[in-house]
Amino acid sequence: MASSTKPIVVEEVTTFRRSQVPLEVCILLEIPQRRKTTDVAFLVLFGISVVVLLSLMIYALCNSNMDRFIHGYDKCGNLCGSKNEKVDGISCSGQDMTNKPLLLYERTLVYDSYYDRNEYVYKPDRCVDKCNNSYVIEFHRCFPGENGEIEFFPDKVNSIQDESGSLTGICFIGLGLSIVALLVFRYFVKQLVWGMIIGIILLWFTITGFIWYDYSDSGDEGSLYVAITFTIIGIIALFCIWSLIDRIKLIIFFFEEAARSVFAMPLLLLEPFLTFVINFLLMVIFLYTFVLMASSGTLQRDEVNDRYVYMPNGAMTFVLWWNLFMMIWTLLFNLACQQMVISGAVSTYYFTRDKALVVSPIYNSFYNLIRYHLGTVAFGSLIITIITILKSITRALATQNRCMRLLYYYCLKPLEDLLKYVTSMGYIETAIHGQPLCRSSFRAIDLIISNFLSAIVMNAIGNFVFFMLKLVVVVATVVIGIVMNLSVINIILGGLVAWLCVHCFFVVFEIAVDTIFLCYCEDQCINDGTENNAYYATLELHNQIRKAQSFTLAKEKKSN
Secondary structure, rough: OOHHHHHOOOOOOEEEEEEEEEEEEOOOOOOOOOOOOHHHHHHHHHHHHHHHHHHHHHHHHHOHHHHHHHEEEOOOOEEEEEOOOOOOOOOOOEEEOOOOEEEEEEEEEEEEEEOOOEEEEEEEEEEEEEOOOOEEEEEEEEOOOOOOOOOOOHHHHHHHOOOOHHHHHHHHHHHHHHHHHHHHHHHHHHHHHHHHHHHHHHHHHHHHHHHHHHHOOOOOOOOHHHHHHHHHHHHHHHHHHOOOHHHHHHHHHHHHHHHHHHHHHHHHHHHHHHHHHHHHHHHHHHHHHOOOOOOOOEEEEEEEOOOEEEOOOHHHHHHHHHHHHHHHHHHHHHHHHHHHHHHHHHHHOOOOOHHOOOOHHHHHHHHHHHHHHHHHHHHHHHHHHHHHHHHHHHHHHHHOOOOHHHHHHHHHHHHHHHHHHHHHHHHHHHHHHHHHEEEEHHHHHHHHHHHHHHHHHHHHHHHHHHHHHHHHHHHHHHHHHHOOOOOOOHHHHHHHHHHHHHHHHHHHHHHHHHHHHHHHHHHHHHOOOOOOOOOOOOOHHHHHHHHHHHHHHHHHHHHH
């Protein structure tokens, strides 16, 4: 009875060490009152950036007009479908186009000096009341067509409307298959992993056998080289799998523990859907604002195209790019918040010996994020935003510059992947220890290096398993759509919905697996398994890992 009155307290890990060498004392701050705010300067920078964006947006929007984008304007800057005001210095402006709501595009043949060829270019010409038979209407514009070419978008919209019931059905089928994949991963993860590994090996050697058969039938020397390459790769893969079989078993135990922790907190599965809705709304707002700002400017003469256009000034151009930068930063900020919430909840579950005593881990993790670690999230998402923009610029220049191509493929792209991984691990360490991002990331790197082989195997198998599960769900949904004889556009939409559902479910497991792995590494550094320093790992995970370790030690002794 006395134990029933004991207060519910999440137990703490009281040391913060690098590998097995004590570096410093650092409380694992599971109790909110003992945490401190981290990377506050970057949260302030994020807030200032938002204020700057809003201020500049007001200026740009005052000089914008959405009708310029929706209906377009003629050579003189007159909006189609509107009564225009006279602009000083432009004699043809100020015309009444109320009865002419469509913008006519003329097709002109021009010479492209870069590709050394003639190409057709569509240029806006004048406002008209209707399109003649040789034009097609798209978005309030008349484009030259081929003998009254059938309009593309209306047909697709009608197809979606006619098959709305079937589309709803295929979307629910995709959701159902995602839930089935979720349950398979929960209860049959061991069979799933080994089945996929064995299946891909059999598929590889089957393909290799067909290549050898083709060589024996044709005698082609190229087929011989391909067959030898496939055979060598297959043998190396078999040898690697055989030598890493104990590591694979260990990783499967982490998968099972991650599945147990997520299903112990099933509301975590809804977190990615909430993140998706928020990011979708943010993207709509940013893109709508971007279109509005893109329509801003003052009417100026374009001598090259012999027409008047609305040209933005320097401030308006800056606002466009700043809006794009803030959109990327905000979306990544939201994704980082998602990871912090999931990591915090899973680490709380792991570092509580009696799992029945875990109280509101998701709420506590969310509270810790909002109260203490938004600066860390802003810092990490800013790093990824900057490297993403640099990579995008380099990629755009890589098509015409060999140096930029080398910089993109061998520097920025690998650097982006590395920073994303390190930052992601840093978020987990921040959720565990409550430390700033740089310190947490260095801690995560040290733990990963100390367990390098296990980390590599876990990432390889995890990426493979999660990718194959997503692929199977999407392909099955598409096949069912084909059997239901749906239109192509509805099959594509059904496949996208299936991918969204299965991705939102399994991104939780991807984060949970990484969190469990780092928590276990911390557990091994801090405790030694004695009565006074018992491991925090669940009994199932601890027993399985002890079996794997004892099997590995026995094999090493036998080899010696």
